[in-house]
Amino acid sequence: MKLSEDWIIGFVDGEGCFHISVLRHPEMNTGYQVLPEFTVVQHERDKQILYALKSYFKCGVVRKNRGDRWCYRIRKLSCLETLCNFFSKHPLKTKKNVDYIKFRRIIQDMIQGKHLTKEGLKKIIKTAMTMNTADRKKLLQIKQNLGIK
Numbered sequence: 001m002k003l004s005e006d007w008i009i010g011f012v013d014g015e016g017c018f019h020i021s022v023l024r025h026p027e028m029n030t031g032y033q034v035l036p037e038f039t040v041v042q043h044e045r046d047k048q049i050l051y052a053l054k055s056y057f058k059c060g061v062v063r064k065n066r067g068d069r070w071c072y073r074i075r076k077l078s079c080l081e082t083l084c085n086f087f088s089k090h091p092l093k094t095k096k097n098v099d100y101i102k103f104r105r106i107i108q109d110m111i112q113g114k115h116l117t118k119e120g121l122k123k124i125i126k127t128a129m130t131m132n133t134a135d136r137k138k139l140l141q142i143k144q145n146l147g148i149k
Contacts, residue, residue: 001052005090008056011049012087013094015040018103020128022121022142032142034115034124036107038074038083041065057083080107099131122146 017039025033038060042050050062050072059079065071074080084104092100106115106124114120125146129139 001048001055003052003056005086008053008086009090009092012040013092013096015042016096017041018096018099018131020103020106020124020131022125022128022139024142029116030118030121030146032121032146034106034110034121035075036077036080036103036110038080038103039071041069041071044068044070057086077107077110081111084108102127102131118146 017037019037019039021035021037023033023035024031040050040053044064047062047070050070053072054060054062057074057079059076059082060072060074062070062072074083084100084107087097087100088104091097106127109115109120109124115124122143125139125143129143
């Protein structure tokens with residue numbers, strides 16, 4: 001299955017998710033690890049689309065998610081950079097583009113190693129808090145632990 005750039009933009013606008021998790025990790029200098037992720041979930045009958053995305057971007061994994069759902073996921077920083085380059089050239093059309101721009105900023109900070117400093121981590125958490133996230137409660141707790149206002 002060959003995908004066009006316009007098709008990918010429309011599909012990700014409807015089905016994609018740009019997500020930032022922050023997890024406690026005592027071995028990290030800051031005590032926390034930043035885990036960025038791009039995900040698309042589909043019913044198993046449409047998993048060929050997920051494999052086509054994987055083929056297009058030449059990275060990521062397709063796995064069973066839950067029940068009859070499958071997901072395409074990219075977590076590797078270099079692959080997320082490739083993804084960001086694509087969406088910078090081919091912008092999303094919906095409000096999801098706002099989350100993408102914040103996601104891209106975090107990826108750029110991570111490439112520069114800013115997530116490894118307390119100040120950089122604080123900035124990332126503040127940005128992640130403004131994104132569409134289910135982790136808001138956890139991020140609030142981390143924010144308090146780090147003394148972020």
